[in-house]
Amino acid sequence: MIRVTLPPHLRTLAQVGWEVELEVEGRATQRSVLDTLEAQYPMLRGTIRDHVTHERRPFLRFFACEEDLSHESPDAPLPDAVASGAEPLVILGAIAGG
Numbered sequence: 001m002i003r004v005t006l007p008p009h010l011r012t013l014a015q016v017g018w019e020v021e022l023e024v025e026g027r028a029t030q031r032s033v034l035d036t037l038e039a040q041y042p043m044l045r046g047t048i049r050d051h052v053t054h055e056r057r058p059f060l061r062f063f064a065c066e067e068d069l070s071h072e073s074p075d076a077p078l079p080d081a082v083a084s085g086a087e088p089l090v091i092l093g094a095i096a097g098g
Contacts, residue, residue, distance in 0.1 A: 001085045002033055002078075007060070007093035010048070014041040019088060028083040030062060031074040048091060063090040 002022045011018065022036045031054075038045045045051065048060055054074070056062070062069040065079045065087050081087035 002028055002036075002082065003085055003088035004033065004037060005088045005090045007091060009093065010044060010091070013043055013047065016041070021085075028078045029075050030069065030072065030078065030089075033078065033089055034074075059094045061092045061094050063092060064088070 002024045003019055004022060005019045006014065006016065014020075020037070020041070022033065022040060024032050024036045026032060034048060037048070047057070049056055056070060060070075062072075064082045067079070069076075069078070069089075077083070078089060079087070082089050
């Protein structure tokens with residue numbers, strides 16, 4: 001079971017709590033987790049990744065095990081702690097401003 005935490009605006013949109021649990025088939029990668037998340041919560045399609053390119057939206061970041069995974073390949077394996085459910089994949093809304 002993969003654990004994913006969502007930022008407040010996406011939790012509100014999906015009508016879920018702080019964390020969701022997903023049963024991901026195959027290897028746990030950013031792509032497989034986000035594909036499963038969007039399949040289970042279709043209202044999130046296009047909010048985390050672009051509809052066409054499937055690239056991460058600019059003001060969202062991915063973290064796991066105290067590492068920024070935002071610029072990693074979407075097909076790179078997630079850390080073992082995330083794949084085992086010991087640690088969550090954190091989707092965090094970036095803060096911009098001046």
